[in-house]
Amino acid sequence: MAIDPYDAEAADGAEDLSIVMDDASTPLPRIDKPVLSAEALSLWYGDSKALDAISLEIPEKRITAFIGPSGCGKSTLLRCFNRLNDLVDEVRIEGRLRFHGTDLYAPEVDVPTLRTRIGMVFQKSNPFPKSIFENVAYGCRIQGMNRRSELEEIVERSLRGAALWEEAKDRLDESALGLSGGQQQRLCIARAIAVEPEVILLDEPCSALDPIATAKVEELMSELKDHYTLVIVTHNMQQAARVSDYTAFLYLGRLIEHGETARLFVKPARKQTEDYITGRFG
Amino acid sequence: MTPLTQRRTDAVGQIMTWLCGGMLALNLLLILGLLAILATQGLGYFWQKPLDLLVLVDGTKMLGEIYETEAIPTDDPGAPVTQRMRVKTANRDVTGSDFRWIDEASIASRSRPGDAVLLERQEWGNFHGFVRELRAHGETLASGDAEVWPQLQALVSVKSRERAALSRVEKGELGAINHRIERLRLDERRLALTGLPDAERAQRHEALVRQGEAEQREYEHVATRLGALRESFDAEILVVATADGATRELPVSHVVRGVRPNELGMLGSAGLYLSRAVEFVTGEPRESNTEGGIFPAIFGTVMMVLIMSVFVAPFGVIAAVYLREYAREGLLVRLVRIAVNNLAGVPSIVFGVFGLGFFVYFVGGSIDQLFHPESLPTPTFGTGGILWASLTLALLTVPVVIVATEEGLAAVPRSVREGSLALGATRFETLWHVVLPAAAPGMLTGMILAVSRAAGEVAPLMIVGMVKLAPALPLDGNFPFVHLERKFMHLGFHIYDVGFQSPNVEAAKPLVFATALLLIAVVLAANLVAILVRNHLREKYATRSI
Numbered sequence: 001m002a003i004d005p006y007d008a009e010a011a012d013g014a015e016d017l018s019i020v021m022d023d024a025s026t027p028l029p030r031i032d033k034p035v036l037s038a039e040a041l042s043l044w045y046g047d048s049k050a051l052d053a054i055s056l057e058i059p060e061k062r063i064t065a066f067i068g069p070s071g072c073g074k075s076t077l078l079r080c081f082n083r084l085n086d087l088v089d090e091v092r093i094e095g096r097l098r099f100h101g102t103d104l105y106a107p108e109v110d111v112p113t114l115r116t117r118i119g120m121v122f123q124k125s126n127p128f129p130k131s132i133f134e135n136v137a138y139g140c141r142i143q144g145m146n147r148r149s150e151l152e153e154i155v156e157r158s159l160r161g162a163a164l165w166e167e168a169k170d171r172l173d174e175s176a177l178g179l180s181g182g183q184q185q186r187l188c189i190a191r192a193i194a195v196e197p198e199v200i201l202l203d204e205p206c207s208a209l210d211p212i213a214t215a216k217v218e219e220l221m222s223e224l225k226d227h228y229t230l231v232i233v234t235h236n237m238q239q240a241a242r243v244s245d246y247t248a249f250l251y252l253g254r255l256i257e258h259g260e261t262a263r264l265f266v267k268p269a270r271k272q273t274e275d276y277i278t279g280r281f282g
Numbered sequence: 283m284t285p286l287t288q289r290r291t292d293a294v295g296q297i298m299t300w301l302c303g304g305m306l307a308l309n310l311l312l313i314l315g316l317l318a319i320l321a322t323q324g325l326g327y328f329w330q331k332p333l334d335l336l337v338l339v340d341g342t343k344m345l346g347e348i349y350e351t352e353a354i355p356t357d358d359p360g361a362p363v364t365q366r367m368r369v370k371t372a373n374r375d376v377t378g379s380d381f382r383w384i385d386e387a388s389i390a391s392r393s394r395p396g397d398a399v400l401l402e403r404q405e406w407g408n409f410h411g412f413v414r415e416l417r418a419h420g421e422t423l424a425s426g427d428a429e430v431w432p433q434l435q436a437l438v439s440v441k442s443r444e445r446a447a448l449s450r451v452e453k454g455e456l457g458a459i460n461h462r463i464e465r466l467r468l469d470e471r472r473l474a475l476t477g478l479p480d481a482e483r484a485q486r487h488e489a490l491v492r493q494g495e496a497e498q499r500e501y502e503h504v505a506t507r508l509g510a511l512r513e514s515f516d517a518e519i520l521v522v523a524t525a526d527g528a529t530r531e532l533p534v535s536h537v538v539r540g541v542r543p544n545e546l547g548m549l550g551s552a553g554l555y556l557s558r559a560v561e562f563v564t565g566e567p568r569e570s571n572t573e574g575g576i577f578p579a580i581f582g583t584v585m586m587v588l589i590m591s592v593f594v595a596p597f598g599v600i601a602a603v604y605l606r607e608y609a610r611e612g613l614l615v616r617l618v619r620i621a622v623n624n625l626a627g628v629p630s631i632v633f634g635v636f637g638l639g640f641f642v643y644f645v646g647g648s649i650d651q652l653f654h655p656e657s658l659p660t661p662t663f664g665t666g667g668i669l670w671a672s673l674t675l676a677l678l679t680v681p682v683v684i685v686a687t688e689e690g691l692a693a694v695p696r697s698v699r700e701g702s703l704a705l706g707a708t709r710f711e712t713l714w715h716v717v718l719p720a721a722a723p724g725m726l727t728g729m730i731l732a733v734s735r736a737a738g739e740v741a742p743l744m745i746v747g748m749v750k751l752a753p754a755l756p757l758d759g760n761f762p763f764v765h766l767e768r769k770f771m772h773l774g775f776h777i778y779d780v781g782f783q784s785p786n787v788e789a790a791k792p793l794v795f796a797t798a799l800l801l802i803a804v805v806l807a808a809n810l811v812a813i814l815v816r817n818h819l820r821e822k823y824a825t826r827s828i
Binding site: 082084087089112113115116119120122124126127128129130138139141142143175188191192195 | 610695697698700701702703704705706707708711715716719720821
């Protein structure tokens, strides 16, 4: 994999592409101390460019939503934040990604540690073929925690945090695969918060769930906001409007507009954003 | 517009459905037929048929079990059909053969005398006839059928206990002493090969000689005891008569089992059947494998398969993990995969030849020179043995394990791996804690296939350590207990040997089927265990099917 975050050309390229942003005169949110920030981030899968000079900042303990039509690069962008794109062959990244100011792609960064601080919940719930207890305890076990009493405490706290404790407390030793789709997704959230990350990335967490399960997960997200920074990818605009504080609209790998959700949905600054949220394309 | 009620004829589809169903039925029929033939032919072997006393027109009398009746083939289509019977007359030591063909027309009378006895003997096969007298040390213990029969029955069970005791002394005590003497001899040889100072060497030599003398004294002591045991073992003589009245003397110790087939009744027959079946499974072979049991062959087969599994499982799994999880997908990996798949198709005898050249001659020969120079030129590891046979089979079956494991690994969804990585697990931790457990059922499928293939393979083993009669099991009470260099017996080879290489092919034919049935049972049992483990794992680590 060829990642070269210090490529001098990256900055130049970003300059060129940022013209699009400049002439749009979009009111970008000014955030004091962003948890995560992207600076002219571009990404290629082989020869095709998936992200094009994206710059944005993610505020602490808020929910930021990425919206946009399929294939616009919102999941790819999300997976840059915990470096899950590293697994894909022939990915090339230019620009900077910072986590509390530290370059995420600097060679001295330990990727597994990074991932314990930036957790992730996936589109398709992916519990491990283990018991509910072991699923939640997995991240802690990996970090060498093996005391049963400690783990029990963490599992209970995490399951409560993910609003799953009442449903799962009597069946902790049963296979996680026996849970319903919505429960599995909340289990994955519990698994993510068990390692106490700062940021949780959610990649379309409700797209495979029914409306009731979706409502539960959304409710959970607004609760989690008090302790964690959340970044959610969704192509359900109502969901973005309901749960998020900030929204970023991506189209064809470019960041078209980024702003407070309340403003963006009521008074979009750009024509493309308006077309998308009013359902004229996408 | 086509009306909704008009049916399109789907003749081709119907025919195809029938064809598929028919083919499946045919396959099932073949498998069931195979099992049925093996079962009827093999299981009938233990069932005692009645003894018919046949008196021929020319006055010859014989006692025999009637095996089959068939029409005598004739060139003249108009001739009346006459029948002939195949009769097992036994008494090979008297008549020279076990079986006779008798024309039905030549039989004057047929009867089933109640006092006709069948004696299973240690040598010369069965005896059909009548008991006359029991003697010991020149004195008559009992005479006349009524007196002799009950005493004989009691005596036979005493003799079988004595036989077991004798064999314990011979194989156990005496075997252990022989083993120690052999080790002393090798120690002496080794001493001669080392470059010790003369004084030191003489001293050690002295010690070895003293030990050897002690062992020799013990040997003689045990041998004397054994001689006494054997003398009392062979003391009783049974006088028997064949159907035509000729009498013979026979040591009671040679009788393994005595029955009166015509007086058995249903319960007796069932008991006899069971006792013979048990002997077949747990006993040692007699009479160049055509009688007795096949326990050493079962033992050898199972042990060889187990040793093979110990080697093939880690090798195959590790290779597959590297190929699927770590190696970068490219031309080389694809070539390796093709090579592995083709390896599974190489004729097994080729593996045997490779095993002989590489394992036996090269590896075994080197081991001998390094670690067993004292017994050269007699090879220890440099000749066929159960270890080399297992390794050869491991080589033969490793592609199966690799392919199945790779499939198991590929079936673990990418999302589950990403879930583990996203929690901060390294690639290895993900592999170890999530991927391998989820792929375990696939690995076990590979092991099942490997074990099935290995248990049935005969050709390559014939040149790397399988023998028709092994003097000792590869596992016994003498140090170091597991003798991986020893030759071993195998059910598959046993079938071939008994069926086609034994001096008494006709008598041994049912044994072929019984042994084949047992081989299937062994493979089935091994698979069943693996399948149960696999299902348990599947339940535990059920991978999702969305």
